[in-house]
Amino acid sequence: MSIQSLFNKMPCYINGLLLLILTSVAGCSLNDNDSNRIAQPQSLKINEGFSNPLGFYDAKPNFSWQLPASSSVKAQSRYQIKVVSKPELLSQSADLWDSGVVQSEQTTFIEYQGKALDSRQKVYWQVRFWDQNQQVSNWSEPAQFELGLLNNHDWSAKWIEIDSKKPIQLNQYKTPIHIPQHLRTEFNANKTIKSARLYITAKGVFEAFINGKRIGNDILTPGYTPYKKRIETLTYDVTPQITQGLNAIGIQLAEGWYAGRFGPKRHWHKKLKLTPKVLAQLEIEYADGSQQQIVTDQNWQATQNGPVRTSGLYDGERYNANVELPGWAQTGFDSSDWSGVKTSNIEADVLLQPKRHFTSKNKQLLPALSVNKVNRKTIFDLGQNMVGVPKIKVPMKQGQTLKLRFAEGVNQDGSLYTKNLGSAKQLDFYTAKQDGIVEWQPQFTFHGFRYVEISGYDTEFKPKLDWVTGVVQYTDFKMTGKFESSDPLLNQLQSNIEWGLKGNFLDIPTDCPQRSERLGWTGDALAFANTSLYIADSHAFWSAWMQSIREEQFEDNSIPVVVPNEVGEIAQAGWSDAAVTIPWDVYWRTGDKNILAENYEMMTRWIKYHQTQLNNGISEMWTVGDWLQPYSQREDSRRGETDHSLISTAFYARSVEFTLNSAKVLGKIDDVKKYSTLLAEIKTRFQQHFFDQGGRLQVGKQTQTAYLLAIGFDLLDAATTKKAVPHLLATFEDANNHLRTGFLGTPLIAPVLEKVGRTDLAFDLLFKKTYPSWLYSVTQGATTVWERWDGYTHNNGFADKQGSLNHYAYGAIGEWIYDRVVGISPLTAGYKKIRIAPLITEHLQFAQGEFQSVYGTIKSHWEKTNSGLIMNISIPSNTQAQIEIPHLNKAVYINQQRLTSDRFEIIERNQQHVVILVEAGEHQIEVKSKDL
Ligand code: RAM
Numbered sequence: 045m046s047i048q049s050l051f052n053k054m055p056c057y058i059n060g061l062l063l064l065i066l067t068s069v070a071g072c073s074l075n076d077n078d079s080n081r082i083a084q085p086q087s088l089k090i091n092e093g094f095s096n097p098l099g100f101y102d103a104k105p106n107f108s109w110q111l112p113a114s115s116s117v118k119a120q121s122r123y124q125i126k127v128v129s130k131p132e133l134l135s136q137s138a139d140l141w142d143s144g145v146v147q148s149e150q151t152t153f154i155e156y157q158g159k160a161l162d163s164r165q166k167v168y169w170q171v172r173f174w175d176q177n178q179q180v181s182n183w184s185e186p187a188q189f190e191l192g193l194l195n196n197h198d199w200s201a202k203w204i205e206i207d208s209k210k211p212i213q214l215n216q217y218k219t220p221i222h223i224p225q226h227l228r229t230e231f232n233a234n235k236t237i238k239s240a241r242l243y244i245t246a247k248g249v250f251e252a253f254i255n256g257k258r259i260g261n262d263i264l265t266p267g268y269t270p271y272k273k274r275i276e277t278l279t280y281d282v283t284p285q286i287t288q289g290l291n292a293i294g295i296q297l298a299e300g301w302y303a304g305r306f307g308p309k310r311h312w313h314k315k316l317k318l319t320p321k322v323l324a325q326l327e328i329e330y331a332d333g334s335q336q337q338i339v340t341d342q343n344w345q346a347t348q349n350g351p352v353r354t355s356g357l358y359d360g361e362r363y364n365a366n367v368e369l370p371g372w373a374q375t376g377f378d379s380s381d382w383s384g385v386k387t388s389n390i391e392a393d394v395l396l397q398p399k400r401h402f403t404s405k406n407k408q409l410l411p412a413l414s415v416n417k418v419n420r421k422t423i424f425d426l427g428q429n430m431v432g433v434p435k436i437k438v439p440m441k442q443g444q445t446l447k448l449r450f451a452e453g454v455n456q457d458g459s460l461y462t463k464n465l466g467s468a469k470q471l472d473f474y475t476a477k478q479d480g481i482v483e484w485q486p487q488f489t490f491h492g493f494r495y496v497e498i499s500g501y502d503t504e505f506k507p508k509l510d511w512v513t514g515v516v517q518y519t520d521f522k523m524t525g526k527f528e529s530s531d532p533l534l535n536q537l538q539s540n541i542e543w544g545l546k547g548n549f550l551d552i553p554t555d556c557p558q559r560s561e562r563l564g565w566t567g568d569a570l571a572f573a574n575t576s577l578y579i580a581d582s583h584a585f586w587s588a589w590m591q592s593i594r595e596e597q598f599e600d601n602s603i604p605v606v607v608p609n610e611v612g613e614i615a616q617a618g619w620s621d622a623a624v625t626i627p628w629d630v631y632w633r634t635g636d637k638n639i640l641a642e643n644y645e646m647m648t649r650w651i652k653y654h655q656t657q658l659n660n661g662i663s664e665m666w667t668v669g670d671w672l673q674p675y676s677q678r679e680d681s682r683r684g685e686t687d688h689s690l691i692s693t694a695f696y697a698r699s700v701e702f703t704l705n706s707a708k709v710l711g712k713i714d715d716v717k718k719y720s721t722l723l724a725e726i727k728t729r730f731q732q733h734f735f736d737q738g739g740r741l742q743v744g745k746q747t748q749t750a751y752l753l754a755i756g757f758d759l760l761d762a763a764t765t766k767k768a769v770p771h772l773l774a775t776f777e778d779a780n781n782h783l784r785t786g787f788l789g790t791p792l793i794a795p796v797l798e799k800v801g802r803t804d805l806a807f808d809l810l811f812k813k814t815y816p817s818w819l820y821s822v823t824q825g826a827t828t829v830w831e832r833w834d835g836y837t838h839n840n841g842f843a844d845k846q847g848s849l850n851h852y853a854y855g856a857i858g859e860w861i862y863d864r865v866v867g868i869s870p871l872t873a874g875y876k877k878i879r880i881a882p883l884i885t886e887h888l889q890f891a892q893g894e895f896q897s898v899y900g901t902i903k904s905h906w907e908k909t910n911s912g913l914i915m916n917i918s919i920p921s922n923t924q925a926q927i928e929i930p931h932l933n934k935a936v937y938i939n940q941q942r943l944t945s946d947r948f949e950i951i952e953r954n955q956q957h958v959v960i961l962v963e964a965g966e967h968q969i970e971v972k973s974k975d976l
Pocket residue numbers: 555556561565567568668671851
């Protein structure tokens with residue numbers, strides 16, 4: 045019987061004593077009558093959004109749920125959680141933890157306070173709540189989780205790799221070509237099997253098979269972490285795959301991020317000695333209670349003579365079907381010509397930790413939209429710049445080798461543009477063993493591309509669109525945000541921003557996914573984090589990457605610019621500050637205090653490092669500056685014209701401010717005092733040093749970014765800010781009201797212009813179609829956000845300074861589009877209190893969007909009408925919203941009722957808008973002439 049059905053049969057339960065206590069504590073009667081029960085809580089999750097995870101990483105989890113969407117349920121007044129070790133105990137007494145009835149509105153991140161949990165433990169839990177009228181709900185459907193192997197000592201397996209006698213080949217760069225391996229063993233499972241788990245990871249990337257069947261559908265596992273500190277492990281339920289009797293297990297292993305040619309050339313030598321290895325532990329539990337472990341050890345066998353001849357992240361995959369190994373992961377396979385394996389022990393100082401965010405998967409299929417012959421080459425266009433691999437279905441003749449080339453763009457003559465790939469070849473090859481249709485998808489590589497060129501197929505056939513499909517691969521999160529407006533170009537920009545996320549969130553946040561870089565650049569992530577938190581359920585993704593940042597923090601307290609660190613001992617302002625800003629952003633958008641608690645020490649250490657870079661209160665920290673500012677006259681034009689010490693001092697203040705905010709949330713009173721004083725001092729010093737009495741910048745060039753940082757980060761006092769505004773605006777006028785900002789200034793443009801009362805200018809810039817601007821790239825055919833505003837132009841083709849066509853940093857404008865054009869943003873952390881405040885602009889007739897918050901879906905739609913405006917707002921249970929209604933000096937109706945203070949809670953009314961406070965539910969607002 046499934047757990048679900050077991051629970052459906054259970055009677056609802058409330059402990060009589062508890063009821064008694066509760067009734068007296070609450071001073072009201074709790075309605076426990078079945079017929080009056082309200083709908084149960086739903087969407088049960090643990091930690092950063094995991095539902096029913098297997099191989100979970102945290103023995104001290106926290107619980108979240110959502111209240112049912114119902115017109116009567118507005119809020120939670122109490123809850124009760126039960127946590128048990130066996131499903132049947134849910135109807136009896138909770139053996140692990142019973143929270144008791146807790147008087148609280150909190151439905152998110154409630155800490156487990158029960159008995160200690162251990163590796164492999166199965167845990168079941170349930171929750172119920174009381175609504176605002178003390179009506180109790182049914183118990184939720186039970187949820188469950190199972191812990192992975194939490195400690196290195198849980199592993200008895202050893203790392204294994206082929207014991208090859210052949211010298212490792214080198215490529216043209218003199219770095220090793222690690223030929224992918226197949227590793228296998230057979231084992232007997234003699235008794236009736238109750239359950240089986242495969243715990244597995246690799247130094248490299250792997251795919252596992254049992255009795256010929258692929259285990260799971262994850263790609264490029266285990267993913268990319270600072271391997272010297274931590275390697276993530278995966279857990280799979282393989283109960284159905286194991287048969288009583290003889291079984292076979294096989295693992296394919298390739299170099300991946302760990303051992304491959306990856307990262308900047310100057311650091312390749314550090315990897316020369318690394319070879320791919322795999323670690324696996326299969327644990328079988330029999331019906332009679334006995335257990336068996338099958339582990340990677342010296343008894344395995346390996347070969348490098350399989351069909352995947354080479355596979356690297358940058359260079360692509362080469363497959364030869366003539367050397368396939370049919371049945372290699374099944375029993376009875378003749379492996380007499382396979383080699384033995386070398387074993388190595390698990391290192392005590394490399395943490396083996398269950399993966400703490402979602403794995404990457406094949407997420408979407410993109411059919412080709414056109415196929416053309418260009419210079420006798422066959423080129424497919426998928427219509428969308430994407431990241432992943434191709435899936436091919438191509439007719440071939442025996443012995444032919446199909447060559448696949450990939451590019452983000454095509455030259456004027458239609459041929460592939462690959463100059464921007466650096467040394468990343470992005471080439472796949474497939475050699476056919478017989479005539480016929482070949483179906484294939486590479487396993488251990490990924491490419492950034494929109495166009496696929498193929499050659500080497502059976503030319504008797506005319507190419508068809510279904511020969512090539514794009515398999516889009518990224519971290520397996522749900523898309524949580526939607527946006528649409530009356531402007532098709534703005535909608536395309538939004539789509540480009542979303543594709544920037546899909547393309548660069550493959551296990552870690554990367555700067556770009558196609559060229560020989562693909563690194564976890566902190567500055568790009570700092571710019572884009574808030575936008576990503578709207579678009580996708582990226583909470584776990586960021587928390588996991590923050591752990592990597594913590595692990596990479598240097599002894600001198602500085603933070604590398606790239607994480608996992610592939611570039612050496614470099615820290616820089618505006619990049620490394622991600623260590624502070626991202627935990628804060630994630631907290632603000634999710635309400636999860638744990639991310640602050642986990643990273644707090646790192647933040648304070650980073651502040652200490654900042655302090656070592658001060659000269660008389662002004663920072664001299666290294667920075668590449670306002671990266672890629674257009675029209676920069678600096679010698680290295682990429683580095684922007686804004687004074688570098690201004691940037692570094694501004695980010696010092698920013699990091700102190702966010703650390704201070706975190707200290708407040710975490711209740712660290714001494715630190716609150718310390719950082720408040722410090723922040724005030726930094727601001728004073730900043731203003732004195734960089735600005736004159738008239739609010740004009742007195743150090744370095746008058747740049748937009750200098751003013752944007754000063755005002756956006758609140759570094760000037762109120763009077764000086766006011767005086768600085770005309771100077772800020774002058775920098776835009778000088779640029780003919782275009783932006784002149786790079787990675788650091790661009791995200792601040794719209795919020796700062798709004799802050800200084802020039803929302804009109806913010807919208808002008810957002811809707812500008814001439815270079816440089818967001819929509820300029822859109823008019824030039826962009827389907828993703830580019831590294832440079834003019835990465836490609838219809839008139840001049842690709843930019844001389846070849847850039848990535850999939851770089852999410854400028855997509856940071858998304859934050860303002862969602863917060864202020866759709867109008868959904870948090871007023872308190874996690875959207876417990878929501879601000880609905882769309883800015884109505886002459887550029888749009890309507891805009892709408894929705895966001896799946898931790899409390900449920902928030903929706904905002906506004907549309908101009910002949911007589912005024914309609915707004916449709918949806919607010920999830922257990923939250924409240926402040927809605928800012930642009931009254932247009934007309935009458936305001938809410939759900940057909942005239943807005944009056946006796947009917948509604950009016951918080952503020954001014955010339956522009958009236959602000960009301962509403963509870964959960966649907967709210968239709970009409971602003972119209974009084975007589976209509
Ligand atoms: C480039 C990266 C990244 C940027 C750094 C400074 O190589 O692409 O986007 O943050 O440099």
